[in-house]
Amino acid sequence: MKPVLGNARYLVMIAVVGALIAAVCLMVYGFLEGGKLVFSLIEKAEVTRKGAKEMALEFIEIIDLFLMGTVFYIISV
Numbered sequence: 001m002k003p004v005l006g007n008a009r010y011l012v013m014i015a016v017v018g019a020l021i022a023a024v025c026l027m028v029y030g031f032l033e034g035g036k037l038v039f040s041l042i043e044k045a046e047v048t049r050k051g052a053k054e055m056a057l058e059f060i061e062i063i064d065l066f067l068m069g070t071v072f073y074i075i076s077v
Contacts, residue, residue: 019076026069034062 037058044051 016076019072023069023072023076026065026072030062030065030069033065034059037062 037055041055
């Protein structure tokens with residue numbers, strides 16, 4: 001039984017590495033989405049109330065990606 005429990009740490013490492021990969025992917029994707037949003041806002045050069053609300057909503061969704069990435073990173077640590 002002792003060897004089985006000793007080797008179980010490798011099984012846990014799979015979950016840790018998976019959570020770390022998920023965290024990195026979410027952070028990179030959030031960064032790319034943020035950059036894409038900023039460039040599209042500069043390209044439009046339009047200032048309206050409706051545009052401001054849409055922009056705020058999109059930035060909230062991007063922040064959500066970063067928060068999920070942070071949670072996955074903390075889980076992997």
